[in-house]
Amino acid sequence: VREEYRVSNRMLPSELLLHRYNGEAIVPKRLPINTGNIAIATDLIQLFQAAKGGTRGELNRQLQELEGEDTDYRIKRGLAHLLNGDAFSTFETISPLDPGDLRQRVFALSAQVSPSSQSTQSTLQKLADILTQELEREILPEQVRQGLYADLSENQILTNFEAPSPEALLHRYNLSQVQGVFYRASHVTLNAHRNDPGEYKLLFRYVKLFGLMTYIEGDADHGFTLTIDGPTSLFKLNTHYGLKLAMLLPALLHVTRWDLTATLQRKDAYSGKVQSGRFTLNSDCGLVTHYPPGKTYDSMLEAGFVDRWAKAKTEWQLEREVDLIPIPGSVMIPDFRLVHPDGRTFLLEIVGYWRPEYLKKKFAQVRQAGRDDLILAISERLNLEKAGVNFNDTSARLVWFKDQLSPKAVLSVLEDA
Known part of the structure; x- marks a missing residue:
């Protein structure tokens, strides 16, 4: 099951979620698929494409420059966060040897000579010659230097970028904004109305895959009601479980007819007291899933x-x-x-x-x-x-x-x- 339904689940962190309240109801921000937003998404996608072969640190600096002083910086930052996920970007540690082993060998060789800029270069050259013999391919001193701390996040190399269309990126952003609502859900009641049985099965499999505590009632002729406990219903608030609950939403979008109500727990911005909130959604929501529809057979x-x-x-x-x-x-x-x-x-x-x-x-x-x-x-x-x-x-x-x-x-x- 895990192999069949392996999906990319990068979502927006809490600080990049945008929403407003209408009484007790929460309303996530969604970006219309218009010319302006398509232009923003296009600029970001092109930046990632041009950054291929460079470091994550350099990419982040370019992203900060693109944000500039614009008031919509959180939108750009959110879109960039999604592009940084493994669905689109592959970052790798590029080093002639494991960076930890490389550092150890450089420090061991350095201890044999007195410190100086010339001796540093000599050490790098000596290790490069040793590695050239061991690995049976030419290793340059500069490769050794770059590999020393290649395992740091900012030094990892963007080796591949699968560019989405600007529209697909905006749809992914809108989905992530709605998913963020479920981070603080105490429970969710989901009505999956009469649908194709295969749709039910796909939904139930994702429920199992994400380890959600679910009580199911109903039948295929009339539909099913799923009562799902959320992270704030646990003895201790569990954000990880909240992420699992949010991950179910793209699976639900494969079901033709459904509606849900989520009860939320939130802190008041002024008093700090925990208050209840409410969120409703149905199959006419217009969100687009990126989850696969499932394989024909399980094995x-x-x-x-x-x-x-x-x-x-x-x-x-x-x-x-x-x-x-x-x-x-x-x-x-x-x-x-x-x-x-x-x-x-x-x-x-x-x-x-x-x-x-x-x-x-x-x-x-x-x-x-x-x-x-x-x-x-x-x-x-x-x-x-x-x-x-x-x-x-x-x-x-x-x-x-x-x-x-x-x-x-x-x-x-x-x-x-």
Whole structure:
């Protein structure tokens, strides 16, 4: 899951968030996609493009010059902060040797001679000659000098820059401004109305990926309500958890119809007292996601099964993730649905993941579901005993497999149903 949904999550720090209050409601600042803002974004993107091959320190100095005395410096700084993220910029430490090892060797050689500017150059030359022999490529004294502190942030080199369009950068900025609202959320109530089941599954996976404390109610026919605890609901304010909650918003934008209400905790600027705030948002918000829509299959195991099923001679049709099984406080999404022309249907879940925590959770879900139309395909390589689970103690029908799941084994269970 983490590999499939690995995304860039750089957001704006609190000092670059811009918002106003309308009573208890917070209103984040959004930049219109107009000529003026496109020009600002274009200037910044071009600056980063020209800075390729230079140091981060030099880039930061150029950014400060671009800010100048303009009143919109926080907007420029916010856009630059996003461009500095790993979605667009790659900074690397360029040194002939690990800078820490390089410093140690320079200092060791320097201790052998009396200090002087000439001896410093001599030391650099001597080490360059040694490294040339060791690394079997020419190393110059200047490379040694530059590499000594190449691991400092300001000395890192911008080696690659994937330039976004000015419009894409502005959309990312607007999204980040809204994400910042959730840094201080005590809880969020999210209504995901009736949508395509695949959209639900993508949303629930991101909820799991970010480790959010969520209670889920509803079903695929009517929609789901997710109650998500926020960072200020914890015993101690947890900004890291707030960032995780903010990271869910781009995933939510893949869902067609939804609305949410967030309860916020904020300090009054004058009294210092904690006050409650409110924020609402829905699927007509106009925000644009940068998260990928998700892969077709979760694993090679599933993809291989689909390929083999397509070659099998059977009337049973294999459908991908079209059913969701509500269980108390959560939801189970079987991998496939099997449909026969005569109207019979079965759900198929492939259990091939080995971690004990996953197996315990899956076992609990299957028991809570209590479905007799559920087929579990379980890898014989799993250590179920170590995980303390026994899938025989469920109403599900079982299929066992080793390296790959055979359609024949599944069809055998269907014939006996």
